[in-house]
Amino acid sequence: MAVTAKIAPSMLSSDFANLASEAERMLNCGADWLHMDIMDGHFVPNLTIGAPVIESLRKHTKAYLDCHLMVTNPLDYVEPMGKAGASGFTFHVEVSKDNWQELVQRIKSKDMRPGVALKPGTPIEEVYPLVEGENPVEMVLVMTVKPGFGGQKFMPEMMDKVTLPFISCLFLCYFLEVRTLRKKYPSLDIEVDGGLGPSTIEMAASAGANCIVAGSSVFGAAEPANVISLMRKSVNDNQKSS
Numbered sequence: 001m002a003v004t005a006k007i008a009p010s011m012l013s014s015d016f017a018n019l020a021s022e023a024e025r026m027l028n029c030g031a032d033w034l035h036m037d038i039m040d041g042h043f044v045p046n047l048t049i050g051a052p053v054i055e056s057l058r059k060h061t062k063a064y065l066d067c068h069l070m071v072t073n074p075l076d077y078v079e080p081m082g083k084a085g086a087s088g089f090t091f092h093v094e095v096s097k098d099n100w101q102e103l104v105q106r107i108k109s110k111d112m113r114p115g116v117a118l119k120p121g122t123p124i125e126e127v128y129p130l131v132e133g134e135n136p137v138e139m140v141l142v143m144t145v146k147p148g149f150g151g152q153k154f155m156p157e158m159m160d161k162v163t164l165p166f167i168s169c170l171f172l173c174y175f176l177e178v179r180t181l182r183k184k185y186p187s188l189d190i191e192v193d194g195g196l197g198p199s200t201i202e203m204a205a206s207a208g209a210n211c212i213v214a215g216s217s218v219f220g221a222a223e224p225a226n227v228i229s230l231m232r233k234s235v236n237d238n239q240k241s242s
């Protein structure tokens with residue numbers, strides 16, 4: 001089964017004081033999902049929003065809220081996030097090795113879609129059991145920057161987790177790990193997050209990523225709709241040719 005493109009502007013780059021109108025603006029520009037970064041100031045060195053803000057935003061939109069939990073204790077967030085109206089709940093594998101089964105089961109019981117994320121440097125093999133288990137996650141999020149802040153430079157070596165491109169005319173096996181992920185799981189949603197935009201989308205899409213999180217490149221664009229549509233086209237073209 002072919003995967004579909006999901007373009008998810010990262011609301012971390014929005015004007016938080018006008019979150020509802022920023023969300024509406026992105027949806028009007030063609031966004032499929034709204035990416036919400038939940039940071040606890042412990043798992044990552046930044047503190048953002050939590051369930052109360054998701055609950056407030058939910059009153060203004062029916063959109064899919066793709067929530068990325070950069071927190072040390074994701075289990076503590078399942079109940080409040082479910083109640084608040086989160087659609088997707090993506091937790092980090094680095095803090096869930098012992099309880100991911102319970103976590104996935106609880107996320108599903110709250111009608112959210114479970115996903116697992118990994119930081120740069122975490123071996124891709126660590127997510128295999130979560131994708132192949134009896135009660136699997138439905139998305140893998142590959143971070144292409146160190147989580148914590150928007151506007152960082154894209155890390156090509158993390159894209160190695162999705163494809164095997166030529167870089168500077170050299171055969172560099174940068175994308176071996178993620179290419180492996182797509183090869184292993186043809187119908188899995190694979191999301192990439194960090195430094196994605198017009199100059200990096202082709203690399204991500206050819207590697208097999210279909211869910212694209214983009215903050216500064218979308219919010220910083222004069223015409224966000226053009227950036228969103230360009231990224232969607234790149235994913236769709238690569239999916240057709242794969």
Ligand SMILES: O=C(CO)[C@H](O)[C@H](O)COP(=O)(O)O
Nearest residue numbers: 010147148150151195215216
């Ligand atoms: O999760 C994140 C940071 O932890 C952000 O979603 C991500 O970095 C997006 O921002 P940008 O597209 O500007 O890199």
